[in-house]
Amino acid sequence: MLNNLFLHFVSLFFLKDKRRYLSLMIISTVVVFLLSVALFISSSIKHTLIENLQNQPDFIVQKVVAGESSYTPLSWQDKILDIPGIGSINARVYGRYNLDSKKSILIIGIDPFDEQTNKSLKEIIDSIDLKAFLKEKYMIIGAGVDSYLKSHFFNDYYNFLTPKGELKRVKVFKVLSPKSAIFSNDVAILPINLAKEILGIKKDSVSDFAIDIPNSSEEDTIKQKIESLFFNARVVSKRSVREAYESLYDYKSGIFLALFIVVLTTFTLILYLRYTIATSIERREIGIFRAVGWSIKDVIKLKFLENLALVVVSFTLGVSLAYLYTFIFNAPIALNIFLDKQNLKSFATLDAYIEPGVLASIFIIFAISFLATALIPIWKIATTDPKEAMR
Amino acid sequence: MILEVENLDKIYKSNGDSYHILKDINLKIKEGELTILKGVSGSGKSTLLSIISGMEKPTSGKVELLGEPIAKLPDIHISHFRASKIGMVFQHFNLIENISAIDNVMLPLVPLKIGLKEGREMALEALKLVNIEHLGKRDIKYLSGGEKQRVAIARAIVVKPKVLLCDEPTANLDLVNSKKFIELIERLNGNGLTALIATHDPIFDALSIKNKVVTISQGKIEKEELKNG
Numbered sequence: 001m002l003n004n005l006f007l008h009f010v011s012l013f014f015l016k017d018k019r020r021y022l023s024l025m026i027i028s029t030v031v032v033f034l035l036s037v038a039l040f041i042s043s044s045i046k047h048t049l050i051e052n053l054q055n056q057p058d059f060i061v062q063k064v065v066a067g068e069s070s071y072t073p074l075s076w077q078d079k080i081l082d083i084p085g086i087g088s089i090n091a092r093v094y095g096r097y098n099l100d101s102k103k104s105i106l107i108i109g110i111d112p113f114d115e116q117t118n119k120s121l122k123e124i125i126d127s128i129d130l131k132a133f134l135k136e137k138y139m140i141i142g143a144g145v146d147s148y149l150k151s152h153f154f155n156d157y158y159n160f161l162t163p164k165g166e167l168k169r170v171k172v173f174k175v176l177s178p179k180s181a182i183f184s185n186d187v188a189i190l191p192i193n194l195a196k197e198i199l200g201i202k203k204d205s206v207s208d209f210a211i212d213i214p215n216s217s218e219e220d221t222i223k224q225k226i227e228s229l230f231f232n233a234r235v236v237s238k239r240s241v242r243e244a245y246e247s248l249y250d251y252k253s254g255i256f257l258a259l260f261i262v263v264l265t266t267f268t269l270i271l272y273l274r275y276t277i278a279t280s281i282e283r284r285e286i287g288i289f290r291a292v293g294w295s296i297k298d299v300i301k302l303k304f305l306e307n308l309a310l311v312v313v314s315f316t317l318g319v320s321l322a323y324l325y326t327f328i329f330n331a332p333i334a335l336n337i338f339l340d341k342q343n344l345k346s347f348a349t350l351d352a353y354i355e356p357g358v359l360a361s362i363f364i365i366f367a368i369s370f371l372a373t374a375l376i377p378i379w380k381i382a383t384t385d386p387k388e389a390m391r
Numbered sequence: 392m393i394l395e396v397e398n399l400d401k402i403y404k405s406n407g408d409s410y411h412i413l414k415d416i417n418l419k420i421k422e423g424e425l426t427i428l429k430g431v432s433g434s435g436k437s438t439l440l441s442i443i444s445g446m447e448k449p450t451s452g453k454v455e456l457l458g459e460p461i462a463k464l465p466d467i468h469i470s471h472f473r474a475s476k477i478g479m480v481f482q483h484f485n486l487i488e489n490i491s492a493i494d495n496v497m498l499p500l501v502p503l504k505i506g507l508k509e510g511r512e513m514a515l516e517a518l519k520l521v522n523i524e525h526l527g528k529r530d531i532k533y534l535s536g537g538e539k540q541r542v543a544i545a546r547a548i549v550v551k552p553k554v555l556l557c558d559e560p561t562a563n564l565d566l567v568n569s570k571k572f573i574e575l576i577e578r579l580n581g582n583g584l585t586a587l588i589a590t591h592d593p594i595f596d597a598l599s600i601k602n603k604v605v606t607i608s609q610g611k612i613e614k615e616e617l618k619n620g
Contacts, residue, residue, distance in 0.1 A: 298501060
């Protein structure tokens with residue numbers, strides 16, 4: 001049990017060495033901050049993408065020519081729909097359009113009257129006045145596209161050049177909220193036929209088909225049937241997309257973790273040097289404690305509590321600052337490392353989501369290495385002759 | 392008998408060489424006795440005091456303090472024993488500079504699990520005994536050499552030890568403070584405290600009370616004599 005005299009000395013020695021502890025606390029806070037930012041961003045993006053994936057179709061089917069995806073004949077739709085077990089099939093039209101030599105946007109064509117339109121787009125469609133949207137050549141654009149157009153003096157429209165050499169003037173109907181920018185930053189949603197014209201897709205073709213399968217146990221069988229029906233079909237399942245997302249962001253946070261280990265090792269070395277070389281005063285103090293009757297356990301207990309206080313303060317500060325930086329200030333600079341190569345200025349915002357266990361992992365990684373580095377040299381001093389230590 | 396040392400030897404080994412610091416030491420001290428361990432620098436007095444206090448282990452021989460085989464006790468017991476039964480005063484005071492006098496005096500009370508309030512009272516009482524209770528809140532770094540010495544004594548007596556061990560206590564004091572120290576020791580010894588003082592300072596020849604002088608030279612006890620007996 002810790003009595004109040006012992007706690008008096010813990011606080012007394014902690015405050016006595018406040019300058020030394022302050023410098024250590026600053027370094028520790030930076031280390032915790034870096035690790036927390038990396039893990040917060042990766043877990044937030046992964047969470048958002050996987051949440052969104054719930055609204056995506058179970059399968060995507062597209063035609064492959066020479067190993068590359070190509071436009072898919074619309075005639076496939078009925079044949080696929082004949083396969084038992086398929087709930088719905090939705091023809092999708094999309095493709096990249098180059099605004100200039102470096103910037104491109106993703107054009108998505110929608111048929112607002114097609115009930116099979118996928119759920120995530122349906123939310124957008126439900127929020128607009130369809131009558132007005134279809135009245136003229138309109139588009140709904142993401143925040144990044146809006147920013148690009150405005151910077152090029154297209155305040156409320158853009159002139160798309162079709163493969164036939166025609167200019168299509170399309171007006172901006174609505175700008176999507178930056179909240180959805182992780183998905184919609186570089187997106188322009190247009191009526192399906194207009195999108196086909198701009199992308200050069202024939203009227204009897206689409207980009208791919210989105211398929212929903214109510215009974216998930218039939219997924220593998222249906223995949224095999226589609227592949228046997230069309231020798232040149234590629235079938236991508238939601239499961240494989242999910243795995244790709246997970247491995248991508250695990251990989252990115254893994255790189256950060258590796259970098260963090262390098263930082264932590266350096267930090268540990270600094271701490272080790274600080275405790276083994278720059279501690280003549282502390283050595284003497286420990287010698288005095290031992291000379292007046294403190295046991296090795298008493299000394300370790302005092303130093304453990306002093307350093308634990310430092311660990312807790314640094315951890316709390318580091319994590320709080322990382323939370324502010326990541327979720328309130330939207331992780332400037334760091335976010336771009338985690339998102340795919342952005343060709344338009346990113347307006348993506350992060351959902352304040354922290355994976356359960358992430359905080360505990362940060363604390364364990366940091367606290368164990370810190371306390372071990374701090375306490376091993378203390379233990380070494382405490383076990384030498386007090387007379388020797390006091391010299 | 393408070394202290395019994397029998398056939399004690401201490402050999403240091405360094406870089407393959409051996410240094411025989413204490414040779415066949417035999418010493419007995421009775422309760423309430425004031426013993427002066429005299430000898431020049433390097434004669435082995437400080438090493439003998441360190442072994443008696445349990446801070447160092449002998450190479451061979453027996454040390455019994457208050458009936459406990461101090462050299463054979465495990466760390467946790469020896470530390471508790473030192474905290475509760477032995478008071479130590481060092482040549483360089485060995486106080487913690489950046490904390491107050493009263494906090495320094497309270498240090499030995501931690502292993503005895505004494506509470507903060509009671510600890511403060513005990514420390515104030517010890518400071519009062521050495522006449523510096525008014526300096527309790529002052530940091531050690533702002534005290535003079537004589538005042539530091541008194542804080543060191545207060546720390547040594549705060550637990551009301553059975554034995555007081557002093558290692559060259561006047562080496563860093565001027566004549567006035569050295570005399571004050573002697574008066575203090577005489578007073579504490581008069582109250583029944585057993586004391587063993589290792590010194591080469593001739594000022595201890597002028598002690599007015601009964602004491603035993605043990606002369607040590609090149610690690611061996613040369614003679615023992617009673618004074619004012």
